Amino acid sequence: MFQDLVAIQREIYLAFADRIGDFAKTGDWTLLAAYLPMGILFGAVHALTPGHSKAVLATYLTGSTASIPRGLAVSLILSFVHVGMSVLIALLSLPLVSVALGSVGRAPMLEDLSRGLLGVIGIWMLWQAVRGTGHAHGQGMAAGFAAGLIPCPLTLFVMTFAISRGMPEAGIAFAAVMMIGVALVLSTVALATVLFRQQLLGLLASRPRTVDAFTRAIQIVAGLVLVAVALNAIRN
Numbered sequence: 001m002f003q004d005l006v007a008i009q010r011e012i013y014l015a016f017a018d019r020i021g022d023f024a025k026t027g028d029w030t031l032l033a034a035y036l037p038m039g040i041l042f043g044a045v046h047a048l049t050p051g052h053s054k055a056v057l058a059t060y061l062t063g064s065t066a067s068i069p070r071g072l073a074v075s076l077i078l079s080f081v082h083v084g085m086s087v088l089i090a091l092l093s094l095p096l097v098s099v100a101l102g103s104v105g106r107a108p109m110l111e112d113l114s115r116g117l118l119g120v121i122g123i124w125m126l127w128q129a130v131r132g133t134g135h136a137h138g139q140g141m142a143a144g145f146a147a148g149l150i151p152c153p154l155t156l157f158v159m160t161f162a163i164s165r166g167m168p169e170a171g172i173a174f175a176a177v178m179m180i181g182v183a184l185v186l187s188t189v190a191l192a193t194v195l196f197r198q199q200l201l202g203l204l205a206s207r208p209r210t211v212d213a214f215t216r217a218i219q220i221v222a223g224l225v226l227v228a229v230a231l232n233a234i235r236n
Helices: 002-026 029-033 038-048 054-063 068-091 093-100 108-131 137-148 153-164 168-203 208-235
Strands: none
Touching (some): 038 168, 068 137
């Protein structure tokens, strides 16, 4: 299945490259606009492959008290930052490539910052579990931002290709619709996670002490996972 997803991405990318070439020659937006909706599929297929902080998102929402709207908001922030960081890196490539990018499609500095922030959030979740307090509203947004700091490599490739053809606006347009596809997948993960947690807690509603103990337990597990992610990044 993974190979099929990679093949689909490759076909869409090559077709988009052809459209970029035509657009560069003619400046006709209709040539590009007709193909832009494929960017949604491109983003969705890409988000289904390993990575994109899906596990981090699910882990955080499992251990949080976020409602469905807030869980969806966290996933949207993650999607926007994930794709947006690649666009910014590409647009500012001259001063950033040699400093931030260790290899093609990776940004070690941003990865370290992302893991570090997630570790801080994990420690805060552990503290809240011990104290028995709820989550601050801003914490979920911070988690989405931190997880999204790792740039999307395919968006970076698309932007770099478009800029090399002198058409950065085409790359930005494709990145925008691609973000919709990424957001659809991450929002589905967020929705499924929050619904699962709510259903599980609903089954235990008649046992408030059990609910409290269970809530603290999943907060502790989620916090430990986030801290472990940060520590693993430090070791590597």
